[in-house]
Amino acid sequence: MSDTNTLLTLTNVSRHFGGLKVLQDVSLDIPKGGIFGLIGPNGAGKTTVFNLITGLLPTTSGTIHFEGQDLAGRKPFQITRGGIARTFQNIRIFKEMSLLENVTVGMDARLRYGAFGLLAGSGLFRSEEKRARDRARELLSWVRLDHKAHETADNLSYGDQRKLELARALATEPRLLLLDEPVAGMNSTEKSELMVEIENIAARGYSVFMIEHDMRFVMGLCRQIAVLNFGRIIARGGPDEIRNDPQVIEAYLGREDDERDEATNDQKAAA
Ligand SMILES: Nc1ncnc2c1ncn2[C@@H]1O[C@H](COP(=O)(O)OP(=O)(O)OP(=O)(O)O)[C@@H](O)[C@H]1O
Ligand SMILES: [Mg+2]
Numbered sequence: 136m137s138d139t140n141t142l143l144t145l146t147n148v149s150r151h152f153g154g155l156k157v158l159q160d161v162s163l164d165i166p167k168g169g170i171f172g173l174i175g176p177n178g179a180g181k182t183t184v185f186n187l188i189t190g191l192l193p194t195t196s197g198t199i200h201f202e203g204q205d206l207a208g209r210k211p212f213q214i215t216r217g218g219i220a221r222t223f224q225n226i227r228i229f230k231e232m233s234l235l236e237n238v239t240v241g242m243d244a245r246l247r248y249g250a251f252g253l254l255a256g257s258g259l260f261r262s263e264e265k266r267a268r269d270r271a272r273e274l275l276s277w278v279r280l281d282h283k284a285h286e287t288a289d290n291l292s293y294g295d296q297r298k299l300e301l302a303r304a305l306a307t308e309p310r311l312l313l314l315d316e317p318v319a320g321m322n323s324t325e326k327s328e329l330m331v332e333i334e335n336i337a338a339r340g341y342s343v344f345m346i347e348h349d350m351r352f353v354m355g356l357c358r359q360i361a362v363l364n365f366g367r368i369i370a371r372g373g374p375d376e377i378r379n380d381p382q383v384i385e386a387y388l389g390r391e392d393d394e395r396d397e398a399t400n401d402q403k404a405a406a
Contacts, residue, residue, distance in 0.1 A: 139167070140166050140167055141164045141165070141166060141167065142165050142166065142167040142201065142310065142311055142342050143163075143164070143165040143188065143199070143200070143201050143219075143311060143344070144163070144164045144165075144199070144200045145161055145162055145163040145164075145184070145187075145188075145197065145198075145199050146162055146197055146198045146199075146200070147160050147161070147162055147196065147197040147198075148160070148161045148162070148184075148187060148194050148196070148197030148198070148199065149161070149194065149195045149196045149197055150180075150183055150187060150192065150194055150195050151195045156366055157180045157183050157366050158180045158183055158184065158187075158366045158367075159366045159367050160197070160367065161180075161184065161363070161366070161367070161368055162368070163184075163361055163368065163371075165311070165342065165344050166342070166359065167342055168337075168340070168342055169337060169342065169343070169357075169358045169359070170333065170334075170337050170343040170344075170345060170357050170358060171342075171343065171344045171345070171357060171358070171359050171360070171361075172345050172346075172347060172353045172356070172357035172359070172360040172361070173344070173345070173346045173360070173361050173362075173363060174346070174347065174348070174350075174353055174360060174361075174362055174363070174377075174387065175362050175363035175364050175386075175387060176364065176386065176387055177348075179364055179365065179366065180363055180365075180366040181315075181346045181363055182224055182315055182346065184346075184363070185221055185313050185315055185346065187199060188201075188206070188214075188219065188221075188313065189211055189214050189215075189219060189221050189313065190206065190209050190210055190211040190213070191211055193207075193208075194207075201214075201217065201218065201219060201311065202218070202310075204217075215307050215309075216307075218308075218309050218310040219309055219310075219311045219313065220304040220305065220307045220309035220311070220312055220313065221304060221313035221314070221315065222297070222300045222301055222304050222313070222314050222315055222317065223300070223315055224315040224316050224319065224346075226293075226296050226297060226300055227300065228288050228296055228299055228300055228303065229288060230287070230288050230289040231287065231288075231289060232287070232288055233284065233285050233286060233288070234275055234280055234283055234284050234285070234286060234288055234291075234299055234302075235268060235271050235272065235275070235284040235285060237288055237299055237302075237303050238271035238274055238275060238299070238302050238303050238306045239267050239268065239271045239306070240303070240306075241302075241303035241304065241305075241306030241307055242267050242270070242271065242306040242307065242308075270306070271284075271302075271306060272284055274302040274303075274305050274306055275299075275302050277302065277305070277332060277335065277336060278298035278299070278301055278302050278329075278332050279298070279328065279332065280295060280298055280299060280302065292325075293320050293321070294320070294321040294322060294325035294329075295325075297317060297318075297319075297320070297321065297329075298325075298329065298332070301314070301317065301332075305336070305341070309341065310341070310342060311341075311342045311343075311344060312336070312341050312342070312343050312344070313344050313345075314333075314343065314344070314345040314346065314347075315346045316346055316347055316348060317329060317333070317345065317347065318347065318349050318352050319348070326349065326352060330352060330355060330356060333345075333356060334356065345357065350388065353374075354374040354377075354378065357374065358373065359371065359372070359373060360372065360373070360374060360377045362377060362380070362382075362383050362386070362387065364382075364386040364387065369382050369383065369386060370382060370383045
């Protein structure tokens with residue numbers, strides 16, 4: 136099923152919504168170590184791939200294995216505990232809480248889904264609580280937000296809120312980190328910073344699987360890239376191969392921004 140260099144394997148995965156064939160026969164293997172990219176027009180099915188991996192949706196057919204284990208039937212919190220964390224295309228943080236609290240909540244996947252015992256002071260013993268806070272601070276430092284640890288998340292810029300979400304995902308101590316459009320809405324300074332930060336995270340041994348529309352970011356970070364178009368993988372390879380692939384250029388890369396938007400609308404209309 137999976138050789139030792141493969142962390143996650145999708146085998147002939149399809150997902151339909153009624154008559155809508157959003158993913159068709161997608162097979163992918165995400166290697167252990169490094170940063171893997173998934174690109175493609177809006178509506179191609181990229182986020183759906185993450186929703187299937189994280190158990191938010193079941194597959195219509197096909198299987199997903201993580202470290203050789205079939206994920207079928209596992210609930211999202213079980214998948215998180217099992218070593219897969221994600222960020223969302225739309226930011227999901229607790230805006231009224233401090234950065235430190237946001238990350239600490241991420242530390243226990245169980246707390247994430249309802250219980251706030253830790254924050255109320257009833258969950259962990261003091262020493263454990265200190266350890267958790269130290270770790271949370273360390274994770275915040277990885278995205279250069281530790282100096283704002285006690286600020287309210289709501290006060291952060293949009294870019295910093297995305298970074299906070301990343302730190303919180305890391306708090307679950309994942310082996311695989313799924314990032315859904317990490318630089319969306321960021322300015323160019325924030326993008327450059329995040330590029331270095333994600334590189335450093337990968338260098339610490341985390342495997343990263345990233346969806347992104349920013350080509351400079353994807354091409355700069357990813358060793359391997361897969362391209363999804365109308366729910367099918369149309370190419371896979373290193374940045375140079377992808378950049379020069381005629382099918383990818385036709386479907387996605389060769390278009391100017393407004394043309395790309397049209398392609399997007401086509402895919403949405405077809406879907
Ligand atoms: N839960 C759902 N129910 C019905 N249709 C859905 C559902 N989730 C996704 N879709 C449809 O599946 C298609 C693919 O959506 P998805 O969000 O995976 O695309 P995407 O590649 O992530 O696009 P974007 O780049 O805009 O984020 C869209 O047409 C979308 O409307
Ligand atoms: Mg998406």
